[in-house]
Structure formats: structure tokens, C-alpha cells
Amino acid sequence: MFESGGGLKKARNKYAVEVELDDGRVQILFIFVSPGTRVIDMLNDEREFIPFETSEGAIIIYRKSALKRLNPLFAAERLASRDPYDIIDVSHKASDQEVHEAYRKAVASVHPDHIQALGLPEEFIELATRRAMAINDAYDRIKRDRGLNNR
The missing domain is CATH 2.30.30 (SH3 type barrels.)
Structure with missing residues (x-):
């Protein structure tokens, strides 16, 4: 260290x-x-x-x-767990606000429009699209489990 x-x-x-x-x-x-x-x-x-x-x-x-x-x-191993908290990289003990902030950070970094604006190859855009869908799905599951349907 x-x-x-x-x-x-x-x-x-x-x-x-x-x-x-x-x-x-x-x-x-x-x-x-x-x-x-x-x-x-x-x-x-x-x-x-x-x-x-x-x-x-x-x-x-x-x-x-x-x-x-x-x-x-080995990234597929992490996604294969399908734990929505792992997908957006936040602890199960995180507050609702921390979960929301982790979601926004995760989805912003892989938003397909952002990736396309960087001029990256089509493979990156396709990967970003799939990743963004997984992040959105994970966040929806967390909100549903926590009873946060109004966000």
C-alpha cells in the first residue's frame, strides 16, 4: 500500500x-x-x-x-449471478439514495449515446446497450423489492 x-x-x-x-x-x-x-x-x-x-x-x-x-x-461470472445489487455495484445495505446514485453512475458510463459520441466501434455500442439494459432491469428490481415505484 x-x-x-x-x-x-x-x-x-x-x-x-x-x-x-x-x-x-x-x-x-x-x-x-x-x-x-x-x-x-x-x-x-x-x-x-x-x-x-x-x-x-x-x-x-x-x-x-x-x-x-x-x-x-470473467465479467460474465459477475453478471451471471443476476443479483441486481452486483449489477449496479452497490451494497445490499446501501440507502435508497446511495442505490439511486450508483444506478445513475452505472448507466451514465455505458449509455449508448455516450459511447457512440466517443467514436468507438459498433461492438462497444452493442455491449453498452446490453449493459445499460441489464443496469436498468437491476434498478427496477431493486426499486420493486424496496417499494420505490415512484422513482
Whole structure:
């Protein structure tokens, strides 16, 4: 958690991803994502480059525009649980307001119009559309379970 210089190192989650570059190369790499952030959030942030780690530990930095497709591996396992709280990435103990805020954050990051405006390939738009539908369905189930039909 601390760097050798004594500074505080930010905590990161490590995810395996399949990366397809615009030149057709496909690689399995690791990406580091801050807690509470998803891989797609990194694709939508202001940075021009994204660092990846190889299985040997080497760091490779790619320009976002060179990424044709980025597929988080094992993400399907999380969605397969079909727990609506997992889908919008919020605790079962979260307040109604926290659930609503998590929903808005989750759906904003994958809104198909936003993804299309970034000029990303059609595969990203299709993935974003499916993800947005899953997020909307999860939020509807949570509201129904909590009796929040008026939101």
C-alpha cells in the first residue's frame, strides 16, 4: 500500500482483459482499476493512454484510439449471478439514495449515446446497450423489492 518513497499508493483492482488493437493484434493483458471504478469508466475518462501489464509483469501503454475492443475476462461470472445489487455495484445495505446514485453512475458510463459520441466501434455500442439494459432491469428490481415505484 505504500510506495518505497513513503508516499501513499492508490489501491487498484487488477482485471484480466482481452485487448484487440486496431492493427488486428489480440492480447490478454491486465488492467488496474480504482475501487468503485469499472473498466468502461477508464475508457470514458479524459486520459489519452491506458497502461496494461503483461503476464510477465512488463508495462505496455496504449493510446485509447488504438483499442478496437477491450473485453474484461470473467465479467460474465459477475453478471451471471443476476443479483441486481452486483449489477449496479452497490451494497445490499446501501440507502435508497446511495442505490439511486450508483444506478445513475452505472448507466451514465455505458449509455449508448455516450459511447457512440466517443467514436468507438459498433461492438462497444452493442455491449453498452446490453449493459445499460441489464443496469436498468437491476434498478427496477431493486426499486420493486424496496417499494420505490415512484422513482
